[in-house]
Amino acid sequence: MRADIVVLEGDGIGPEVTAAAVQVLQALAARYGHQFELQRHLIGGAAIDASGEPLPAATLQACQRSDAVLLGAVGGPKWSDPKAKVRPEQGLLALRKGLGLYANLRPVQPHAATLGASPIKPHLLAGVDMIVVRELTGGIYFGDKQRSASAASDLCEYSVAEIERVVRRACQLARGRRGHVVSVDKANVLETSRLWREVATRVAREEFPDVTLEHQLVDSMAMHLIAKPRAFDVIVTENMFGDILTDEASMLAGSLGLLPSASLGEGKVGLYEPIHGSAPDIAGRGIANPCGTILSAALLLRHSLGLDAEAACLEQAVAAVLDAGVLTADLAPAGEAATTAQFTAAVLAQLD
Numbered sequence: 001m002r003a004d005i006v007v008l009e010g011d012g013i014g015p016e017v018t019a020a021a022v023q024v025l026q027a028l029a030a031r032y033g034h035q036f037e038l039q040r041h042l043i044g045g046a047a048i049d050a051s052g053e054p055l056p057a058a059t060l061q062a063c064q065r066s067d068a069v070l071l072g073a074v075g076g077p078k079w080s081d082p083k084a085k086v087r088p089e090q091g092l093l094a095l096r097k098g099l100g101l102y103a104n105l106r107p108v109q110p111h112a113a114t115l116g117a118s119p120i121k122p123h124l125l126a127g128v129d130m131i132v133v134r135e136l137t138g139g140i141y142f143g144d145k146q147r148s149a150s151a152a153s154d155l156c157e158y159s160v161a162e163i164e165r166v167v168r169r170a171c172q173l174a175r176g177r178r179g180h181v182v183s184v185d186k187a188n189v190l191e192t193s194r195l196w197r198e199v200a201t202r203v204a205r206e207e208f209p210d211v212t213l214e215h216q217l218v219d220s221m222a223m224h225l226i227a228k229p230r231a232f233d234v235i236v237t238e239n240m241f242g243d244i245l246t247d248e249a250s251m252l253a254g255s256l257g258l259l260p261s262a263s264l265g266e267g268k269v270g271l272y273e274p275i276h277g278s279a280p281d282i283a284g285r286g287i288a289n290p291c292g293t294i295l296s297a298a299l300l301l302r303h304s305l306g307l308d309a310e311a312a313c314l315e316q317a318v319a320a321v322l323d324a325g326v327l328t329a330d331l332a333p334a335g336e337a338a339t340t341a342q343f344t345a346a347v348l349a350q351l352d
């Protein structure tokens, strides 16, 4: 197949980790006879430096016309003056909005070789395989905000349509997995959560009779996520609960550098990026872990291009490299670490 992929390297280690993922995508294209047209564009701090804007119109247009977008990371100390009018992160928020992305998927599958790096006991982690689906466009982040001298408020709002589409996405995902969805809310306290629970129950019952839906309150979910992580398949939740639970879930894997994410909307164009930031403290040294970005490329193949076999092949290659003990500095004992280039070369060799 032919696919247009926009590559947004971004800032800090962004160019290093996206370079790794691009090599891997090109190798897969050659192996399976696909033609991937990769087009680079600016976002974040790099875009501010070049044009004064964190998301230049040319970048947004290229992304909207593409089949998928692969992003490194944005931001860094150079652009972090709190008084600055334009900030790199605004570029990412505007891009998500411009592409209509409402579901953020974060798979968490700790690998045997990296279990020791997690603060959770290894025997609880073996076999963990979950995806958290976080709603991305509604909730308290976007509700009306008020401030007086003595008080402040943030409105939390959800429409039926916003809940339906993200729950539907979670149930579709569960169908291709173990068929189990846990919907997380705070229905004992919040009206938006009572609506969330009603809508989730109806969508699952009417459209996904083959999927089991269970409800959990967010506070007990925070506990179960650590106490029995193996129990979860797909977790779906609103924006802020998802923000908190995905950071918690990321600790199951051992390093920020390992985890990928996909942000999806109604159309097929999705945004794929590692969950970590631009890591300015290690940028330019060739030691960043490219795993999260390479695995984001696998999600791109699966969700935007429908190339399931290629995605699985790539995920298996990464797992095999980790199992062989090729680990970057965030995971390896001092002196034994692979560089970004060495890790990438090992994945490429595995793909051959």
Ligand code: ATP
Binding pocket: 013, 017, 073, 074, 075, 256, 257, 258, 275, 276, 277, 278, 279, 280, 281, 282, 287, 288, 289, 290, 292, 330
């Ligand atoms: P942001 O605000 O952009 O999310 P952050 O404050 O969460 O960024 P990161 O940039 O993700 O921070 O970095 C947090 C720590 O994790 C840093 O010490 C960084 O070096 C490390 N880190 C992040 N990503 C990687 C990676 N891919 N490989 C190795 N270390 C990483």
Ligand code: MG
Binding pocket: 276, 277
């Ligand atoms: Mg962060």
